Amino acid sequence: MLRRKAMERFRFWKEHKTKQxxxxxxxxxxxxxxxIRAFAxxxxxxxxxxxxxxxxxARDSFAQAQSAQDLELRMSxxxxxxxxxxxxxxxxxxxxxxxxxxxxxxxxVDKGDYDFILSGSMLGVALDNIRSIPVGYxxxxxxxxxxxxxxxxxxxxxxxxxxxxxQCVSQCEPIPDYxxxxxxxxxxxxxxxxxxxxxxxxxxxxxxxxxxxxxxxxLRRYYREDISKYAPKDRRLVIxxxxxxxxxxxxxxxxxxxxxxxxxxxxxxxxxxEFLWLxxxxxALAQYNIAELAPPFLLSENRNxxxxxxxxxxxxxxxxxxxxxxxxLDDQPSVNLGSTYENFVVQELAAHGxxxxxxxxxxxxxxDAAIERADGxxxxxxxxxxxxxxxxxxxxxxxxxxNCQVDEAYVLYNGNIEIAESVTYLPVxxxxxxxxx
Numbered sequence: 066m067l068r069r070k071a072m073e074r075f076r077f078w079k080e081h082k083t084k085q086x087x088x089x090x091x092x093x094x095x096x097x098x099x100x101i102r103a104f105a106x107x108x109x110x111x112x113x114x115x116x117x118x119x120x121x122x123a124r125d126s127f128a129q130a131q132s133a134q135d136l137e138l139r140m141s142x143x144x145x146x147x148x149x150x151x152x153x154x155x156x157x158x159x160x161x162x163x164x165x166x167x168x169x170x171x172x173x174v175d176k177g178d179y180d181f182i183l184s185g186s187m188l189g190v191a192l193d194n195i196r197s198i199p200v201g202y203x204x205x206x207x208x209x210x211x212x213x214x215x216x217x218x219x220x221x222x223x224x225x226x227x228x229x230x231x232q233c234v235s236q237c238e239p240i241p242d243y244x245x246x247x248x249x250x251x252x253x254x255x256x257x258x259x260x261x262x263x264x265x266x267x268x269x270x271x272x273x274x275x276x277x278x279x280x281x282x283x284l285r286r287y288y289r290e291d292i293s294k295y296a297p298k299d300r301r302l303v304i305x306x307x308x309x310x311x312x313x314x315x316x317x318x319x320x321x322x323x324x325x326x327x328x329x330x331x332x333x334x335x336x337x338x339e340f341l342w343l344x345x346x347x348x349a350l351a352q353y354n355i356a357e358l359a360p361p362f363l364l365s366e367n368r369n370x371x372x373x374x375x376x377x378x379x380x381x382x383x384x385x386x387x388x389x390x391x392x393x394l395d396d397q398p399s400v401n402l403g404s405t406y407e408n409f410v411v412q413e414l415a416a417h418g419x420x421x422x423x424x425x426x427x428x429x430x431x432x433d434a435a436i437e438r439a440d441g442x443x444x445x446x447x448x449x450x451x452x453x454x455x456x457x458x459x460x461x462x463x464x465x466x467x468n469c470q471v472d473e474a475y476v477l478y479n480g481n482i483e484i485a486e487s488v489t490y491l492p493v494x495x496x497x498x499x500x501x502x
Contacts, residue, residue: 066103067211067262068218069096074206075104084174084202086181088167091208092347092376093186093287096262098158100208101182109180111153113144117162127163133172150178161185161295171199187295189345209416210377211260212497213252213409219265220251234498237489239481245492249479252494253393256405259379274390281383288348296342303327304339308349311373312384315404319431320372320423333369340371350374350411355422358432358469360441362422372423374408381408396479402450410434410448410477410496418501429466430459436499444473448493454478460488 071089078087089097098116105112117124123143130136140155141148148155160166160183170181183203211219214227226244233240240248257277258268264280267273289305296304306327314322324330343349354370355362375381382389385401392399414421414436424445425431434446447457454476463469464487476490483490 066099067096067215067265069100069208069211069215071100071206071208072104075100076108078204078206079108079180082180082204084177085204086170086174086183086202088188088203088205089182089184089208090188090205090347091186092210093291094261094263094284095208095210095347097184097186097208099262101156101158101184105154105156105182109152109154111146111149112156113140113146113148113153113179114156114158115140115143116158118159124162127166130165130169133169133176136166136169137173137176148179153178154180154182156182156184158184159186161187161190167203168199171202174202187291187346189347190295190342209260209412210379211262211265212413212416213255213260213494214497216255216258216260216265217248217251219269220254222247222251230495231498233482234491234495237482237484239483240492242481245481248492248494252492255494256378256393256409257382257390259377259382261377261379264379274387277379278383278387281380284377285380285384291346291348295346300339300342303330303336304342307336307339307373308343311349311375312381312404314373315381315408316401319425320404320407322371322373333371337368340373343373348376350376350415352411352421352423352434355424355435356426358424358429358435358443358445358463358471360437360443360470362435362437366422370425372407372411374411376412378405378409378412381405398451403448406450406477406493407433407448410446410493413497414499417497417499419499424463424469429462429469432459432463439501442472443470444475444499445471446496447476449476449478450493454480454490455485457488464488 089101091097115123126139126143127136130139157166173181229244230240257274258264261284264277267276267280292304293301310326314326324333327336330336340351344351352372354367356365356367382405389399389401411421419436421434421436423433424435432445433448436444447460457476460474463471464474474488476488477493477496478490
């Protein structure tokens with residue numbers, strides 16, 4: 066089984082919880098069910114699991130529950146495993162099929178007989194419709210596809226290699242060539258494969274990008290099916306259209322999503338709920354514009370200007386022609402490569418707790434990504450896929466401007482660690498070393 070960082074968060078929950086159920090969220094096929102089952106089997110003597118998509122009888126029965134006590138009784142009737150108080154975990158997978166279970170969970174964990182784990186693929190959408198979410202009774206772990214470090218583990222790169230990388234970055238010292246070359250090689254493969262577990266396992270088993278692309282196409286189809294199933298009926302076609310447009314919209318030099326690409330849409334207010342649905346469902350990552358490069362970003366956030374990325378870079382690469390795969394492996398410049406690099410950076414920062422924004426003004430130019438830390442520190446990034454990494458006029462302008470607060474400035478590119486005046490150059494594969502925790 067693939068090693069995942071979320072496993073440690075599951076273990077922490079079990080060790081430190083008082084009266085909280087574990088809520089595992091994330092897009093479809095990111096590995097939630099597999100990891101939850103592995104955790105449960107290592108941590109409990111008795112594991113009761115209900116998949117509310119596959120087990121329609123359980124779903125229909127739970128939907129009729131009138132109280133927490135009624136739900137607990139129905140669970141005991143539907144379970145094939147003895148529910149022994151004190152060392153039993155009850156897992157409800159795809160809980161969005163019966164979201165009122167979340168309402169009852171407060172009373173079940175208060176009783177304390179069993180531990181409960183809830184998971185689902187559309188909870189960012191489904192939870193909006195629940196009458197009462199039990200605040201304080203749910204510990205949420207949001208899962209993403211494998212990040213670059215997890216992908217390195219899967220490809221045999223030892224954890225000590227990342228420890229050395231962290232040390233080099235923290236001390237701003239060049240990474241040893243042998244290690245930099247190894248990370249660069251694995252990074253190219255990550256751009257092709259991404260971090261969806263099925264795609265990663267297919268790559269590890271076959272080393273065949275053709276097989277990987279078949280899986281990526283299936284995953285995008287699954288996401289379209291989820292839109293058809295869960296999105297509001299009168300908006301499904303628009304949401305599907307937006308999702309399908311992401312690869313082509315990212316080919317614009319600005320990466321900005323052009324509303325005119327959506328038939329019949331002239332104003333963002335016509336489709337803002339559709340963009341929000343995709344991000345809440347976990348299948349896309351939104352990067353909104355900020356009018357001022359200063360904290361707090363929310364004060365100047367402009368949602369009328371948006372860049373939309375796929376939640377997994379492999380799904381984006383797989384949507385382009387196979388020629389891009391050759392360009393990535395052979396270090397050839399490509400119009401698609403810039404969008405792929407930016408998708409990777411936004412994805413890595415999101416997986417490590419950051420909501421990225423972009424900044425643009427006539428006086429400064431455009432900053433590819435900006436993050437705001439808890440202490441108000443502003444960190445900005447320029448993402449370079451080509452050789453002209455020393456050219457970053459917007460970054461220079463922002464550093465020189467009294468109207469911009471830039472505490473840390475980085476260029477993420479294909480080379481090793483360098484420092485030039487106020488700018489630090491880091492290999493793009495190190496984007497995940499920035500963490501909000």
